[in-house]
Amino acid sequence: MSKHRTLPKCGKSQTKINENIEEMEAIPIIGPDDDDEQLKLKAAMRSLSKEDMRILSYYAELGSYRKMAVLLGASATTWRREINRIRELIKSKL
Numbered sequence: 001m002s003k004h005r006t007l008p009k010c011g012k013s014q015t016k017i018n019e020n021i022e023e024m025e026a027i028p029i030i031g032p033d034d035d036d037e038q039l040k041l042k043a044a045m046r047s048l049s050k051e052d053m054r055i056l057s058y059y060a061e062l063g064s065y066r067k068m069a070v071l072l073g074a075s076a077t078t079w080r081r082e083i084n085r086i087r088e089l090i091k092s093k094l
Helices: 011-025 036-046 052-061 064-074 074-094
Strands: none
Touching: 036 074, 052 064, 052 074, 064 074
């Protein structure tokens, strides 16, 4: 799914996801104990699109591709592919 999927609004889950995205966006660029790898990871996370952040947040919140498929539609395979695409995007920036 190289073209980003538009995610539906999902009530309480959507509220939690929005909170997770706000937390990701609020990650300080430099923390007192950050090493080079942590700084690179933070920069990579902050460079993600809102949609990619939302997808990662759903995955972090729900913990499985199958649960994402049930809640959001599309297949578990589609969500696995999206998460892997985002992981590779992050890895490419490290």
